[in-house]
Amino acid sequence: MTEFVSKMLQQLNSKSYRACRSQSTAREDEHPILYPVDIFGFHHGSNWRQESHGGNLTPDYPMLLNLGMDGIRQQLVTRISQSSDPERIACGERMLAALDGAMEICRTHRETVKKEGSQTLYKALCRVPFGPAESLYEALVSMKALIYCLRVENVDHIGLGRFDQYLYPYYLRACRLGMSREEILELLEAFFIELNYDTDLYIGMLQGDNGQSMVLGGFDGDGNSQYNELSQLCMEASLELSLIEPKINLRVGKNTPPELYEFGTLLTKQGLGFPQYSNDDVVVPGLISLGYSREDALDYVVAACWEFIIPGKGADIPNIRSLNFPLVVNYAVRDHLAEAKDFETFLTHVDAAIVKECKRLIDARKDTIFAEQPLLSVFVAGCVESLRDLWHGGAVYSNFGCHGPGISNAADALMAIKKLVFDEKRISPQELISALDADFEGYTELRNLLRECPKMGNNDDAVDSLASYLMTKFSDFMNGQDNGHGGIWRAGTGSAQGYVRSARICGATADGRKAAEPYGSSFSPALDVKTTGLLSVIQSFTKHDLSTIINGGPLTLEIHDSLLRNAEGISKTAQLVKIFIDMGGHQIQLNAINREILLDAQKHPEKYPNLIVRVWGWSGYFNELEVDYQNHIIRRTEYLR
Amino acid sequence: MLGTVFSIEEFSVYDGPGIRTTVFLKGCPLRCTWCHNPEGQSPRPEIVRSPNGCIGCHACERLGVYEDGRLRFTGESIRGCPQRLLRLCGEELSAADLCDRLLKNRNILQKGGGGVTFSGGEPLYQGEFLLECLSALKGQLHTAVQTCGFAQPELFSRVLEHTDYMLFDLKIYDTDLHEKYTGVPNAPILENFRRLVRSGVPFVPRIPLIPGVTDTEENLGALAALLRENGVTYAEVLPYHKMAGGKYKMLLREYNPGFDECQEPQQREELFREYGINIQCL
Numbered sequence: 001m002t003e004f005v006s007k008m009l010q011q012l013n014s015k016s017y018r019a020c021r022s023q024s025t026a027r028e029d030e031h032p033i034l035y036p037v038d039i040f041g042f043h044h045g046s047n048w049r050q051e052s053h054g055g056n057l058t059p060d061y062p063m064l065l066n067l068g069m070d071g072i073r074q075q076l077v078t079r080i081s082q083s084s085d086p087e088r089i090a091c092g093e094r095m096l097a098a099l100d101g102a103m104e105i106c107r108t109h110r111e112t113v114k115k116e117g118s119q120t121l122y123k124a125l126c127r128v129p130f131g132p133a134e135s136l137y138e139a140l141v142s143m144k145a146l147i148y149c150l151r152v153e154n155v156d157h158i159g160l161g162r163f164d165q166y167l168y169p170y171y172l173r174a175c176r177l178g179m180s181r182e183e184i185l186e187l188l189e190a191f192f193i194e195l196n197y198d199t200d201l202y203i204g205m206l207q208g209d210n211g212q213s214m215v216l217g218g219f220d221g222d223g224n225s226q227y228n229e230l231s232q233l234c235m236e237a238s239l240e241l242s243l244i245e246p247k248i249n250l251r252v253g254k255n256t257p258p259e260l261y262e263f264g265t266l267l268t269k270q271g272l273g274f275p276q277y278s279n280d281d282v283v284v285p286g287l288i289s290l291g292y293s294r295e296d297a298l299d300y301v302v303a304a305c306w307e308f309i310i311p312g313k314g315a316d317i318p319n320i321r322s323l324n325f326p327l328v329v330n331y332a333v334r335d336h337l338a339e340a341k342d343f344e345t346f347l348t349h350v351d352a353a354i355v356k357e358c359k360r361l362i363d364a365r366k367d368t369i370f371a372e373q374p375l376l377s378v379f380v381a382g383c384v385e386s387l388r389d390l391w392h393g394g395a396v397y398s399n400f401g402c403h404g405p406g407i408s409n410a411a412d413a414l415m416a417i418k419k420l421v422f423d424e425k426r427i428s429p430q431e432l433i434s435a436l437d438a439d440f441e442g443y444t445e446l447r448n449l450l451r452e453c454p455k456m457g458n459n460d461d462a463v464d465s466l467a468s469y470l471m472t473k474f475s476d477f478m479n480g481q482d483n484g485h486g487g488i489w490r491a492g493t494g495s496a497q498g499y500v501r502s503a504r505i506c507g508a509t510a511d512g513r514k515a516a517e518p519y520g521s522s523f524s525p526a527l528d529v530k531t532t533g534l535l536s537v538i539q540s541f542t543k544h545d546l547s548t549i550i551n552g553g554p555l556t557l558e559i560h561d562s563l564l565r566n567a568e569g570i571s572k573t574a575q576l577v578k579i580f581i582d583m584g585g586h587q588i589q590l591n592a593i594n595r596e597i598l599l600d601a602q603k604h605p606e607k608y609p610n611l612i613v614r615v616w617g618w619s620g621y622f623n624e625l626e627v628d629y630q631n632h633i634i635r636r637t638e639y640l641r
Numbered sequence: 642m643l644g645t646v647f648s649i650e651e652f653s654v655y656d657g658p659g660i661r662t663t664v665f666l667k668g669c670p671l672r673c674t675w676c677h678n679p680e681g682q683s684p685r686p687e688i689v690r691s692p693n694g695c696i697g698c699h700a701c702e703r704l705g706v707y708e709d710g711r712l713r714f715t716g717e718s719i720r721g722c723p724q725r726l727l728r729l730c731g732e733e734l735s736a737a738d739l740c741d742r743l744l745k746n747r748n749i750l751q752k753g754g755g756g757v758t759f760s761g762g763e764p765l766y767q768g769e770f771l772l773e774c775l776s777a778l779k780g781q782l783h784t785a786v787q788t789c790g791f792a793q794p795e796l797f798s799r800v801l802e803h804t805d806y807m808l809f810d811l812k813i814y815d816t817d818l819h820e821k822y823t824g825v826p827n828a829p830i831l832e833n834f835r836r837l838v839r840s841g842v843p844f845v846p847r848i849p850l851i852p853g854v855t856d857t858e859e860n861l862g863a864l865a866a867l868l869r870e871n872g873v874t875y876a877e878v879l880p881y882h883k884m885a886g887g888k889y890k891m892l893l894r895e896y897n898p899g900f901d902e903c904q905e906p907q908q909r910e911e912l913f914r915e916y917g918i919n920i921q922c923l
Contacts, residue, residue, distance in 0.1 A: 444723050451725060459745065533651025535662065535746050563654055566921060572654040572753065579660075579752050 001240055002182065004037075005189045009241065011037050012193055032109045032148055034117045040141060040194045041113055041121055042148035044201055053154040053371055054391065056211060056303045056319065058161035059379035060312030064146055065139050065166065068131040069103050076384050088387035091372070095384070098374035102149035103130060109145075135177075136170040136184065140191045146379065153375040156202065157211025157304035160195075160246055161311035164216045164231035171230040181233070188237045195245040204304075205497045206629060208244070208620025211304030217260070218251035219280045221298055226251075227260060235263055242270045244612055244619050249302050252581050253280040261574035268573070268590050269564040273614030276306060276554060276589040279581045283308055286550030286586075290479060290490055292397065305617020306494060306522075306587055307401055307552035313381045315390040316487070318401030318551055321361040322495070323474055324502040325410035326509045326519065328353045333417070333436070333510060337429040343422040350414070351473045358477050358489075361402060366484035391485075398487035401551035402478055404471070405498030406519035408456040409526045411467035412511035416453040418466070436508040439515045451512035457525030459536035461543075468544045475549040492551025493523040493586075496616050500628050518632050521616055522553040523587075527635050534559070538580045546586035554587035555580070556614065558636045561592045589614055595637040598622065602630060644770035645731045646739065647680055647762070651746065655877075655923045657785035657806050657845075659755025662743055664774075666759060667731045668766040670791050672824035673812070674899045675851050675881060679888055681762035686731030688714035689891040694724045701727055712893060736773040747782055756783025758808070765792040765800060775803035787847075790830035790837075797833045798840075807844040808877075809837055812855055814863035822854055822899070831867070838871045846873060847923075850880045852904035861909050865916035876913070879923045880906040 001009075032042040063072065076099065080092040110125040121141065127134065128142035147158055174184055195212050202210035216234055217227035238248050250264055264275045287297035287308060296310045303309045307318030332349040340346035370391035377383040383394030391398075420427045427446060435443040454460045456467050475491040483489050495502070499519045507515045511526060520526045523541060531537050534557065541555045563569045573590075580588050591614040601608040601622050611622040613633050622630060645667040653663040668684030669676075676682065680689055690701060704717035719727040743757050750756055757778060764771050764786055771786070778784050785806035790797075801807070811834065812827075813819040819827040837844055848864060850856040868876060883903070886896035913920045 445720055447723075448720055448725060532649065533662070535651040535660070535749050539746075539749065563652075566923070568921070569654045572652075572660050575660060575753050576652060579749060582752070583749075 001189070002186045005186055005193070005241075007037050008190055008193045011035065012196055012243075032105065032112075034112060035197075039118050039121050039137075039190055040144045041109055041117060041125075042144050044148070044151070044198050050151060050156060050202055051154045052156045054373055055150075055155040055376070056157040056159075056307075057309055057314055057316070057380075058159035058301055058303075058311035059146065059150065059376065060381050061143055061146075061161060062166045063312065063379060063381065064129060064142055065133045065170075068129060068133070068142070069099060069106075070130045071132065072378060072384065073099055073103075076378070079384060079387055083387055085387070091374075091389055091392075092387035094372065094374040095378050095387075098153065099378050102146075102153075102375055105149055105152065106130070106145050133170065136167065136174040136179075137187060139167055139170045140187070144191075144194060150376060150379075151202070153373060155373060155376045157204065157209075159211055159301060159303060159311070160214040161301045162216075162218070162299065163214045163246075164228060164234055165218075165226060168228055168230050171228075171233075185233050185237060188233055189241055192237050192241055192243060192246060196243050199245060204618075206615065206620065206626060207624040208615065209304065209618050210245075211618075212246045213249055213302050213304060213618075214246040215249045215251060215301040216275075217256075218298075219253050219255070221294065223255065225255065227256075232263075235267070238272075239263075239267055239270065242272065244272065244621065247619055248275040249306075250275045250277050251280050252277050254582055256578070256581070258571075258574060258578060261578045262571055265564065265570045265574040265577070268592050269561075269570060271561065271592050272612050273589065273591055273619035276302070276587065276617070277577060277581060278302065278306070278308070278554075278587045279585060281581075282547045282584060282586045283550060286547035289547065290399070290550065291488065296396070302552065305496065305552070306554050306589075307492065308550060310397060312379070313396040314399075315380060315395035316397050316399045316401065318399075318490070318492070319403060319494070319496055320365055320400045322403035322405050322498045322502055323354065323357060323361065323478075323491075324406060324498070324506060325404055325470060325474075326406040326413060326511075326513070327502070327506045328357050329410045329413050330436070330507060330509060331357075333429075334433065337417070337421070337433065343418045346417065346422070347414070347469065350470070354470070354473045355477050358402070358474070358481070362481055362483070362489060365400060368485075370485075393486050398483070398485050399490055400483040400485070400487060401490050401492055403492055403494040403496055403498055403551070403553065404474055404549070405495035405502045405522075406506070407467055407470060407493060407523060408529075409509055409511050409513055409519045410470055411456045411463055412453070412526055412529070413509045413513075414466045414470075415455070415463040416450045416510045416512070418462075419453050420449060432510060436510065439508045440512075447512050450510060453511075455511070455526065455529045455531070457529055457531035457537045457540050459532070459539040464540045464543050467540075471544055471549050479548070490551040491549050492553045493546070493549055494551065494553025494617070495519060495522045499616065500632060518628070518635075521556045521632070521636065524556045524636075527632070534576060538576070538583065538585065542580060542583040542585045546584065550586065552587065554589045554617070555585060556589050556591065556616075556636075558591045558593050558633075560637075561594045564592055589617075591633070591636075593633070593637050595634065598630070598634050598637065602627075602634075642770055642773060643733050643735055644739065644767050644774070645684060645686060645733050647731050649742070653758065656758040656760065656787060657755070657808060658783070660750060660753025661755040661758050661785070662746060662750065663758045663760050663787075664739065664743070666761045666764045666767050666771065669761055669763040669789070670766060670825060671763065671789050674822050674897070675849065675854070677882070677888065678762065679892055679894065680730045684762075684766065686729055686733065687892065688719060688727055689730045690714065690722075690893075691726045691728075692890055693726070695726055696724060698723060736770055736777055740774055740777040743778065744781060750782060756785065756805070758785040758787055760787040760808075763789050763791065765796060768792065768796045768800070772799060772803060775800070779803065790833045791825055792829070792833060794829070794832065794836065797836060801837065801840045801842050804842065807837060807842055808847055809834060809844050810847050810849070811864050811867070812849060814860055814867065818854075818860075822851075834867075835871065838873075846876045848876060848878050850878050850906035850908065851900060852881060852902070852906045853900045856907040856909065858909065858912065861907075861912055865913050865918055868918055869916045874917055875919050875921070877923050878908060878920050880908065
């Protein structure tokens with residue numbers, strides 16, 4: 001770590017930047033401020049608070065870097081002058097006004113920098129973001145300016161996309177011009193530190209859910225690895241800094257070498273909750289079968305968490321609704337269990353309930369009106385050409401994603417019904433319904449019978465195939481449905497906050513879960529299920545063809561931090577991830593956790609200011625989480641040793 | 642034949658080469674005062690109660706019985722706990738069933754360059770059962786045995802013939818101290834250790850570092866000398882963790898380790914190096 005980087009880190013950790021902020025309160029909120037050690041600028045003033053107007057996508061950074069805002073403006077002006085459609089002209093003018101506003105902010109900030117900031121930054125701001133970026137540093141400054149301006153426009157969850165790909169030409173240029181590896185690492189580290197400022201002001205479902213995801217690696221259409229020297233430098237920067245931002249996502253596949261998994265596991269060992277891995281061999285074909293072009297599918301990134309989107313091209317809303325699996329199973333139990341003559345008949349009622357609920361979700365979103373986001377539209381391919389807002393037909397893709405929280409709870413519930421109600425006839429349908437109605441009050445023994453049934457995560461075909469049934473019915477119906485906004489629906493295995501929120505509205509379930517108790521996180525075993533172990537878990541969760549349900553939603557594994565205490569443990573844990581990917585897993589994230597530390601942190605938060613955990617698709621400071629989410633993570637560690 | 646297993650742990654990374662499943666067999670001839678698997682000591686199944694998540698309803702106690710003034714949980718206690726915190730520790734199953742279960746993960750264990758490790762308790766305490774499992778797995782999965790070494794020479798030799806790998810515990814070199822802290826003399830252990838070296842079966846010696854008991858200069862020096870005499874250049878050391886006492890509560894037992902738990906265990910890497918031995922700390 002260079003002296004400069006350690007100075008920046010010190011500044012970040014001392015939180016002295018809060019004081020800088022208050023000095024600026026006299027200024028207008030949208031006037032960016034500077035810190036004493038600062039080569040990027042564009043920090044929010046203390047009065048600024050983001051509102052959520054939409055986002056959760058990755059702007060077209062290459063467009064910005066190649067053309068600059070002036071170049072894009074030129075295109076926009078030309079398009080407007082060529083159009084005869086008054087609606088489009090008006091939309092184009094709104095984009096133009098937004099772009100001019102952004103450039104005005106940048107110019108004003110340049111003057112502040114000239115007077116009181118780094119002259120290197122001033123020189124860069126004389127060129128970018130207005131003109132094309134010539135150097136790696138200018139590219140980063142230009143990105144920083146754009147991200148700031150988008151935030152001011154209340155775009156939330158702005159991803160960083162394939163950082164190692166679109167910046168690679170700048171990296172090569174830097175090398176050619178004689179910049180050393182250390183100097184480039186220093187620059188990247190400075191930029192990474194920048195991303196850790198202001199995150200407390202960013203809106204999310206919970207503090208920490210801010211969408212600063214960076215995607216590294218991947219494979220091109222010929223199967224060649226795109227993991228390059230810059231990707232490696234980003235990994236090294238993240239490892240050395242051990243900061244929560246940016247959140248690293250690694251694109252991997254069957255040809256990913258073990259060394260990369262091992263380097264990723266070193267990051268996991270830092271307790272940051274990332275990298276998250278996604279499997280190109282499953283995701284790319286899955287996206288193609290949903291209608292994405294091959295070229296775009298090969299370029300996929302993750303949105304804020306793990307939803308697969310196309311950077312710079314998509315106005316996809318991959319988290320717009322969720323199918324509450326356990327709730328749907330409960331509908332079928334209530335309406336049809338008593339009359340069903342056998343389990344297969346009952347399953348057809350579950351299928352019908354899934355379809356009915358999907359239809360309801362689709363209808364509810366058909367006529368939703370989305371507010372325009374003119375500045376964001378400028379940086380989404382297709383909008384300038386068509387003079388349309390990204391949410392109103394401007395973007396190449398406008399698909400909706402539907403999460404599927406509680407898959408394992410629902411499969412476990414079906415398994416218990418099959419075994420106890422139909423196969424063994426130990427519980428009558430009426431008895432089960434009464435027990436569920438009573439939330440198991442007075443039914444402890446019955447509840448324990450339910451809980452002793454086979455559960456997903458034990459590599460047991462009987463229950464895993466029921467999960468597969470649920471997913472198949474969901475994706476068969478949902479994938480490709482018209483969303484009423486020029487796109488389709490896509491089914492996924494994610495839960496997002498649904499493992500708490502969707503679960504709150506679901507009564508007791510036949511897996512033995514009590515009313516309102518949380519589900520497992522995304523595509524993971526249900527809470528409180530003692531699985532036979534990690535080897536069984538990864539087998540259970542790779543049986544289904546996951547390319548057919550590819551909106552996103554990872555297997556989340558909690559591992560005891562002692563597994564990573566030496567090189568042997570690190571290499572074997574890396575191997576476990578590799579095996580999961582090689583077996584056809586679509587996505588995985590690992591939490592290296594020590595339960596005792598989490599329990600102690602709840603009692604003495606002051607002792608653990610930097611304790612980081614993976615929440616649902618992002619890493620957050622444990623102390624900043626609502627207690628329900630803290631407890632969820634602690635419960636996931638119940639059986640770790 | 643039937644054996645008693647108290648845990649099967651998948652993805653154990655410190656119990657031999659590659660990714661492994663470790664089978665814990667119940668029953669042990671030793672009573673190490675620092676034992677962190679006290680549920681592995683008695684050969685019989687017993688009911689344990691996890692302290693995590695107890696709501697204090699006392700249902701388990703009401704449904705238990707008192708024998709000689711000591712509370713003993715029953716099957717009713719297990720079924721009556723709303724939090725499901727009680728379980729029968731110690732599953733009786735046949736060697737064939739156990740091996741079927743282990744072979745279910747054969748592909749994944751082989752992909753991970755690993756296999757199955759039998760631990761305990763003391764796996765040789767159920768010697769015939771262990772041998773039956775090892776024979777059944779031969780040629781299908783790599784096997785390892787983690788042992789305290791306290792076993793009849795004849796049994797020990799038969800196990801050596803059937804296992805691919807061994808993890809051999811060495812605790813205290815002085816026989817009186819060994820007896821004081823583990824309840825048994827160490828002569829049979831040292832004999833079996835030499836037997837293991839002669840057999841040519843690949844193995845790793847493991848030394849628990851118990852503060853003030855095994856981690857002293859005299860003891861580690863003597864063990865290092867023993868290793869050097871036998872041409873061993875690598876050993877694993879396992880520092881004592883204060884968490885060790887946690888499980889005794891589950892068995893309604895008190896934990897009296899007989900040494901100062903708060904002392905940091907000494908690794909004495911230097912000392913081992915002087916004897917030409919590399920150590921890895923687990």
